Amino acid sequence: MEHFQNDYLEYVVDDYYDVNDFEHDDPFAEPEPQRDTAEFDSVDSDFEDDFDSSKPKTDTSAVEARNGKDIQGIPWERLNFTRDKYRETRLRQYKNYENLSGSREDMEKECLQVEKGKAFYDFQLNTRLVKSTIVHFQLRNLLWATSKHDVYHMQNFSVMHWSSLIRNSKEVLNVAKPIVPSLKRPGLLSQQLSRVQISTMAVKENLMVAGGFQGELICKYLNQPGVAFCTKLTTDDNAITNAVDVYRNPSGAMKVVAANNDAQIRIFDAETFASLNRFSFDWSVNNTSVSPDGKLLAVLGDSVECLIANAESGKVTSSLKGHLDYSFASAWHPDGHILATGNQDTTCRLWDIRNLSKSLAILKGRMGAIRAVKFTSDGQFLAMAEPADFVHVFDTKSGYVNCQEIDLFGEIAGISFSPDTESLFVGVADRTYGSLLEFNRRRYNQYLDSIL
Secondary structure (H helix, E strand, C coil), rough: CCCCCCCCCCCHHHHCCCCCCCCCCCCCCCCCCCCCCCCCCCCCCCCCCCCCCCCCCEEEHHHHHHHHCCCHHHHHCCCCCCCCHHHHHHHCCCCCCCCCCCCHHHHHCCCCCCCCCCCCCCEEECCCCCCCCCCCCCCCCCCCEEECCEEEEECCCEEEEEECCEEEEEEEECCCCCEEECCEEEEEEEECECCCCEEEEEECCCCEEEECCEEEEEEEEEECCCCCCCEECCCCCCCEEEEEEEEECCCEEEEEEEEEEEEEEEECCCCCCCEEEECCCCCCEEEECCCCCCCCEEEECCCCCCEEEEEECCCHHHHHCCCCCCCCEEEEECCCCCEEEEEEEEEEEEEECCCCCCEEEEEEEECCCCEEEEECCCCCEEEEECCCEEEEEEEEECCCCCEEEEEEEEEEEEEEEECCCCCCEEEEECCCCEEEEEEECCCCHHHEEEEE
16 A cells, blocks of 8 residues: 555545635636645635534534535535536546556446436435544545444544534544553553554444554553553554454454554454464555454455455465455455455455355446445445545345445545444545535335334
8 A cells, every 4th residue: 555645635625715706717626735634734725615613503404405405515506616517527537546557448348237326325414513534545444333323433633422412522532642551461562652643443342443554553442441452563664554343253252453554464352452363465455354254354455356364374265356456445244255345446346255256246436446345234235435425335135236326525534334224424524524424224114113
């Protein structure tokens, strides 16, 4: 994975500068290069709208959206171009980041022809009280829902908890300050950290795990003060922790897995945080995920191939061939048979682990790499997110043919289904229109439920 950070983020506001006065002939002119956001300096928009971002009136409700308000609160009526025109221009001018160049024509012919326009999740709320931030433009796992009311996300140097019930944010962890691990025992490779730039995170079973831009790993129990364990996984110069996850092995013991730019995957015990295993590969590992039964490890990185390895030994058992660029996202269907892999070639491939000779299907994005993929816990839906503007939700029971396309504007920090599948959250990282979008699962028997 590239070591530079956010030169490729395209903020919506960059296309809006000075539109108050309409002084620019081309509102879609190439934006000036972005500053390095590692220090998270505050950036004022040149386009200031009428909303006060500190008040709930910046929110957009489902009722307001049905009455014609833009779900992100963008005042199109005040601009000298329509939403459709802006979308058309953005699709035409957007440049997808690639590590490997080459023709994509043959691949596109193989992509599944899907039927868009479906509505599996209905818009519920957009709140600009939640401001997600991104440390690295290729890493977009910075949003996790632990229930349909509880969402964790990154905001500058803070891990924040958003409650959709009371519509309030609370800081869970500040990583700008010195972080002192509370768990201490002989042989434990813990150390104090400070000013960590969180590059990836996961929140499962009361445990929050975060990875840092300099190879850090932080583990915090949500029901306990402080941080239980933190360390630097490596001292390599190019040592980004690209992905973390929490899983249970076949015997039920909870583990933490971390994938790093130093081409290694590390496994820790989630109770003692003792280092259990370290697996080495031939290229930087950008993403890893463990199968539902805890036996298989998907390994993705700076290669056109994806690997399947034994989660206990690290031994590679299969190689998945078909992608044309580097991969950054993966997710397992709850039945353990299907693996989804997201790639910079703008596709998500589906693999049946019972027959890995070729991918089961290829799902195509609209304009950019597939940076995040998630299945619902019941396996009925798969969501895939591009770097900006588009989240696609596929009905797995239709053979992934039926699709809902969520069309928005802004960089996507992460996507997450709630564990009960009732909610889908999308984090938007934008200087002006940064927000959290909430969608609720459409139930066609809601009326019957209400009278039972």
